[in-house]
Amino acid sequence: MTNSGRPLRIALAITALYGVSGGAERVLVDVANGLHRRGHDVSVLTYQVSNGPSFYPLDYGIRRFDGRQREGRSHGVDLTSLSGVARRRRSVGIVTWLARYTPRMLRSRRMLRIADPDLVIAFLPSSFPYMTVAAVGTGIPVVASIHNVPWRELGGDPERWDQNPVDISVRRWALRRCGAITVLLDSFREQLDTDLHAKTSVLPNPVEPSTTGVASVDDSAENEVLTVGRLYPAKDHATLIRAWAIVEPLHPNWRLRIVGEGPLGPELEALIDELELERVQIDPPRTDIEQAYTAASLFVLPSRFEGFGLVTVEAMAHGLPTVGFADCDGTNEVIEHGTSGVLVEPGTDRVAALADGLQRLMGDEAERRRLAANGPASATRFAPDRVIDAWEQLGYEVASSTSGSRHRLLQLVRFPRRRAR
């Protein structure tokens, strides 16, 4: 670590921050603020459909650049609708891929030139493949940051990212080409090809210890089960609502609060009406989410798939016992079964299994207290200081190992590096 101590110029790239309240965006902002507070020169590069301030506040002093996305169409052709054809014909795949992403790669390259960082950390498969291509020949190393279960991110899940096989190939190529890879949990590293393990770091999401105190999990006249997450199929709120239909009549002093918004909102509201549930409410996301945690007595995460389960760690940090599914990667590593929460084996009936898991804790005040007491300690695995340390370390490693390795041939592609000021 010859260079450690020297402030780095670090760029963080993600598709959008304006009005986006997702987990990866949150992490990017936390990491950017953390690195900035340690004296590094941080810029944030986005490629948004519309530009504006970040939903999560970035510190003053972090530079923002936006490449302004051009719609996913070119010359009047909707390129996304061609992805079916692209899957069958390689040539169509290549053409649509180029048409769709060339503007983005050019913009990314221009933003790299303006921000002129020592390294760029690109978040999510919607960003790192194109940033890796854009950085070719610039001498700027790219860190590909994966924020979900790797096999789902690399083409294994038809719901996630561009299904054009060319895009999937580029995504895999980018992982080989880039300077380093980050994943969120130990088990995720194993899902990558073995030759990538050496340059893969495990960098969990940073989660602040509670500043608003811990929740009271004792029985009272009005107790609350809380879940937080985008209303999206992978989060499987429908299973939770159905499970609630089983437990609601048995526990008259409990209510369920779902915090989140998303495409399934109306459907879930309809399901609540259909099941004639009275003590369920869906609230939009809020920036003072801490208050929701401290007001609750039990946290549940019904997700089938979870990249990490940031909200679960937050719940633990706020002293809430947690319930999740044992077959959900991420959740099953975050919740330590029997220590800080309960992992439910889904069996054949997810609804019944979840209802059973909820009831076990709703009806057992002592057990809730025991699990809740272990929550904050368990959450320190993800303490921001530790996580930012690891990011900083990674930054120094990547910046020093690749510095000066500008490809001779590719220097022909002109990339005049200039300081922004």
Next chain:
Amino acid sequence: MKQLTVCIPAYNAAETIERAIRSIRVEEASGDVEILVCDDGSTDDTWSVLEQLSAEIPQISMLRHRDNLGRPAARNKLLEAATGRFLTWLDADDEKYPGMLRAQLDRLGSIEDSSGSAGLEGVLVFTDYDWWPMGQDRPRLVQPDVPTDPMRSLLDSSFGGYLWLMMGLRETFLAAGPFDPRLPRLQDLGFFIRFAELGGRFDRVDHRGALCVYHKSDQGRNAAQVWRSWTRIWRMHRHHFTSYGLAEARRWRRHHYRVARRYARNNDDKLTFAVIAALEVVYVVTGRLRRVVFDA
């Protein structure tokens, strides 16, 4: 540490500088105030007026450029020399009304109370002001709104705030500085764009109604200089303009041509007017052509 530094760049301001300095009510601050004046190589009596004043007003500190280096250089010198925790500006021909400093310090204080001293970083507090064009018998009240997206409000020229309205932590100004010496005009805008790029935001005092007056004079407003400054802003920050979409960027760029043309017309500078108008035609035509080619 002093509580506040009031920075005043002065060039050939012998007639107005006394009025400006006397308009600063140092007693409105709870701590020490420093009035920092930079004489930017004036050729009139500005310096001797300042010397007389400083004998009477102990808060005055004076800096001097031997040659006239331009307002950005004077501002940079002031920024470097300022020692106060907070910093604000005053132009040598303008005036602060009673209550301005107090209103701004109160607002900053209440931000600090609610979100700690970290909450003050990147915040500039402004007030309403009187806009008084020379030769008119009464000023016009200007009440800028707090922009939700500061960057956008600067690029589309909808934000009516100027540097001399702003008070904030000295570090906040230092982080966004220095002022671009190649902007003889619009150095406020260039500065604010970098301020917004860093995530800075504007906030207003609780008091409604003008708290200072800007004496606007059209003298010496060189249209070509205005034009070059706008063009430099556009070149330096084009990526910010285009980040709101090409159509918007081009519309906002047209505004630059319009303003420069207006100056040329007011100054009866027919040649500059013709040149800018011709460039504008080229700009519009190439834009149309590009749209035809790309959207065909």
